[in-house]
Amino acid sequence: MRAVLRIVLPIALIAALVGLWQIAASTGWIAEALNLEPFLVPSPAEVGDAIWNNRTLLWENTWVTLREILFGLLAGAAVGVGLATAMRFSRVLRDAVFPLTVAVQAVPIVVIAPILVVWFGYGIGPKVVIVAFAVFFPITVNLLDGLRAVDPEAVKMMRTLDASRWATFRRVEVPTALPYFFSGAKVAVAIAPIVALFAELAGSNAGLMRLIVQDNANLEIARVFAATVILIAIGVLLVGLTALAQRLVVTWR
Amino acid sequence: MRKDNSVSVAARGLSHSYGELRSLQRIDLAAADGEVVALVGPSGCGKSTLLEIVCGLREPSTGEVEAGGAAGATGRLAHCAYMPQRDLLLPWFSALDNAALALRNRGAGKAEARREAGALFERFGLAGFEGARPQELSGGMRQRVAFLRTLVAGKPVLALDEPFASLDAISRAEMQGWLAGALRADSRTVLLVSHDIEEALYLADRVVVLSARPGRIVTELSAPHPRAEDRDHAVTDPAFVTVREHALVSLREGAR
Numbered sequence: 125m126r127a128v129l130r131i132v133l134p135i136a137l138i139a140a141l142v143g144l145w146q147i148a149a150s151t152g153w154i155a156e157a158l159n160l161e162p163f164l165v166p167s168p169a170e171v172g173d174a175i176w177n178n179r180t181l182l183w184e185n186t187w188v189t190l191r192e193i194l195f196g197l198l199a200g201a202a203v204g205v206g207l208a209t210a211m212r213f214s215r216v217l218r219d220a221v222f223p224l225t226v227a228v229q230a231v232p233i234v235v236i237a238p239i240l241v242v243w244f245g246y247g248i249g250p251k252v253v254i255v256a257f258a259v260f261f262p263i264t265v266n267l268l269d270g271l272r273a274v275d276p277e278a279v280k281m282m283r284t285l286d287a288s289r290w291a292t293f294r295r296v297e298v299p300t301a302l303p304y305f306f307s308g309a310k311v312a313v314a315i316a317p318i319v320a321l322f323a324e325l326a327g328s329n330a331g332l333m334r335l336i337v338q339d340n341a342n343l344e345i346a347r348v349f350a351a352t353v354i355l356i357a358i359g360v361l362l363v364g365l366t367a368l369a370q371r372l373v374v375t376w377r
Numbered sequence: 378m379r380k381d382n383s384v385s386v387a388a389r390g391l392s393h394s395y396g397e398l399r400s401l402q403r404i405d406l407a408a409a410d411g412e413v414v415a416l417v418g419p420s421g422c423g424k425s426t427l428l429e430i431v432c433g434l435r436e437p438s439t440g441e442v443e444a445g446g447a448a449g450a451t452g453r454l455a456h457c458a459y460m461p462q463r464d465l466l467l468p469w470f471s472a473l474d475n476a477a478l479a480l481r482n483r484g485a486g487k488a489e490a491r492r493e494a495g496a497l498f499e500r501f502g503l504a505g506f507e508g509a510r511p512q513e514l515s516g517g518m519r520q521r522v523a524f525l526r527t528l529v530a531g532k533p534v535l536a537l538d539e540p541f542a543s544l545d546a547i548s549r550a551e552m553q554g555w556l557a558g559a560l561r562a563d564s565r566t567v568l569l570v571s572h573d574i575e576e577a578l579y580l581a582d583r584v585v586v587l588s589a590r591p592g593r594i595v596t597e598l599s600a601p602h603p604r605a606e607d608r609d610h611a612v613t614d615p616a617f618v619t620v621r622e623h624a625l626v627s628l629r630e631g632a633r
Contacts, residue, residue: 277461280434284459285479285530295478299469376468376510 142168166346171353174346181335182347186354188331192248192320193358196255197312203256204263204308211264212271212297213289229261233319241327251323251331258319259312263305270304271297303377306370313362317355385410385534385566386431391440392591393426399591400426403440406585406594410533413560413567413603415577417624418587419632424570425462427592428536431568432457445533458532462539464523466511472522473498473507479530494529501525501559517548524556534566541576550608553579557604574624579612580604586624588631595631598624 148154149167158165166174175182207225211218233254240250274297282292324333332351339347386408393401400423408414416424429435431444433453441448445456458479466475474481477494481487491507498504501521511519520540527535540556541549553576560567560580571577577584582603586595598620605611 275465277463278465278467280429281459281461281465282478282482283434284432284454284457284532284536285482285526286455287478287482291482295470295481296467299467376512 164343164345166349170346171349174350175353178347178350182332182350182354185330185332185335185351186358188248189317189320189324189333189355190358192251192255192323192331193316193362195248195252196320197259197316199252200256200259200312200316201263201309204260204267204312205305207260207264208267208271211268212293218268225261225264228257231257233258233322237323237326240323246327246329251320251328254323255316255319259316262311262315263308266304266308266311267301270301273304274300299376302374303370306366306374309366309370310363313366314359316362317359321355383410384408385412386414386444386568388427388431388437388442389440391427391430391437391442393423393430393435393438394591401430401437402591402593404592404594408534408566408568410566411564412583413569413581415569415571415581415584416587417571417574417577417584417628418592419589419628420572421590422587422631423590423592424587425538428459428538428568428570431534432459432536434459456532457534457536458527458530459536460523460527460538460540462542464511464519464543466519466522466526468511471508471510472503472514472518475511475522476525476529478526494525497525497529500562502555515548516544517552520544520552521555524559528559528563528565532565534568536568536570538570539572540569542572549573549576554608556580557608558606561604561606574621574628575612578617578621578624579608584624586627586631589633596623596627598627 146168149165150169152162152165154160155162155165207221211221236257237250237254240253244250244253278296279292282296287295320331321333324331325337328334332355336348336351339345339351384407386406388404388406391401391404391406392399404427406414406427416427418424426435430437430442431453433444433450433455436450442453444453447453447456466472467478470478473491473495476497477485477490480490480493485493495507498507501524503518503521503525506514506518511522514522520543524537524540527537541552544552557580567581569577569581571580574584578598578600580603581600584598584600586598587593588595601616601620602611602614611617
């Protein structure tokens with residue numbers, strides 16, 4: 125019963141809100157209250173129409189933004205996993221690199237995004253770099269915490285069972301760290317789309333943010349909403365897939 | 378103490394301290410091949426530290442120690458398998474993969490390691506639970522898997538640190554009988570840390586009573602019926618009860 129409610133309730137709530145918006149927009153109440161032209165306040169049905177009628181354009185731009193997000197996440201995760209592993213194996217490296225990692229993470233993306241556009245142009249490359257830049261830190265820090273959370277007694281036990289440093293890492297430390305890794309990955313996945321949009325804002329020749337900026341200037345508000353709905357769907361999908369991956373991998377909790 | 382091949386574990390004048398805190402004081406201890414020696418003493422008397430030193434997980438501050446003829450830490454580590462107080466079964470591995478850990482660590486393939494460890498499951502009363510995760514097993518079964526994991530390592534010396542402390546009284550008595558049977562069938566040199574005198578006197582050939590910190594040896598007692606088949610009979614036998622009284626008196630003296 126609770127399991128059913130947990131699925132039905134949020135869907136019912138969202139449907140109710142969309143319905144409310146439909147009524148408020150199609151009757152013109154919102155436009156009237158804000159003293160606007162009705163076409164500036166599209167109803168959900170009109171947004172749906174905008175998605176369908178502009179599906180090719182939207183898909184082309186979605187594909188660009190999606191690639192920025194996914195490649196950025198992959199690159200950031202690779203750097204995060206590599207850094208955390210290296211820092212786990214070498215104390216010297218950790219002492220040397222960790223402060224730098226914190227400093228790098230503190231560099232405002234708002235500042236470097238336009239510089240990267242100047243250096244590397246309007247393509248997808250600089251966006252991938254910026255997303256990776258933003259997501260590697262939560263992954264590095266969480267994974268490193270996880271690797272260090274290992275039970276010292278379990279390490280002793282492994283040593284008397286003839287485990288090499290690598291065997292202990294692989295069979296005890298990595299599984300211990302996996303739930304921590306996924307905590308970091310969830311943060312990464314949640315911020316990646318925002319960062320990708322911001323990177324496009326700093327200068328781009330394609331992508332959903334570029335489309336939104338253009339459409340907003342041309343008062344194509346229905347299509348702005350359409351792009352927003354797609355972005356929400358991407359965000360929900362990424363978080364959902366990460367949670368699913370965690371459930372499939374971390375089966376012992 | 379003479380040095381010969383039948384001596385499996387030997388400590389001479391062994392002391393240890395954690396910084397200022399002295400934990401063990403001039404311990405002389407020997408266990409012959411196939412002998413079970415129990416260490417009993419008040420909490421914090423350094424029993425576990427002594428086990429870790431013998432196993433090569435720590436070095437003594439002064440004194441000598443050897444296990445299986447090896448004096449260096451790496452050599453001792455190669456001859457001892459350590460079963461910690463908590464079972465420390467890895468929750469991400471099945472019971473079978475936990476039992477096979479030592480084989481995998483030495484580079485055996487998964488199938489080969491599973492075959493070798495799995496062959497012992499029947500004898501340990503674990504048949505049918507190979508694929509179970511540790512969290513699905515009862516306390517007694519978990520301890521058996523942990524012991525199996527220690528045994529599969531194939532080391533001549535087993536160091537058991539209060540293996541049944543986490544179990545309730547009934548399962549503990551059951552597991553003691555079970556361990557006695559396992560050791561009758563597969564004789565090893567065992568150092569057993571316990572805070573339960575009855576358990577120590579039943580399972581061990583010899584019981585070494587340690588004092589409160591810093592731990593030093595108060596007395597050594599021979600057990601009348603080590604690992605007897607009928608446990609209930611053995612532990613109520615007058616000879617057993619007399620030795621147990623002795624041990625209790627020594628333990629009280631040492632605790633002061």
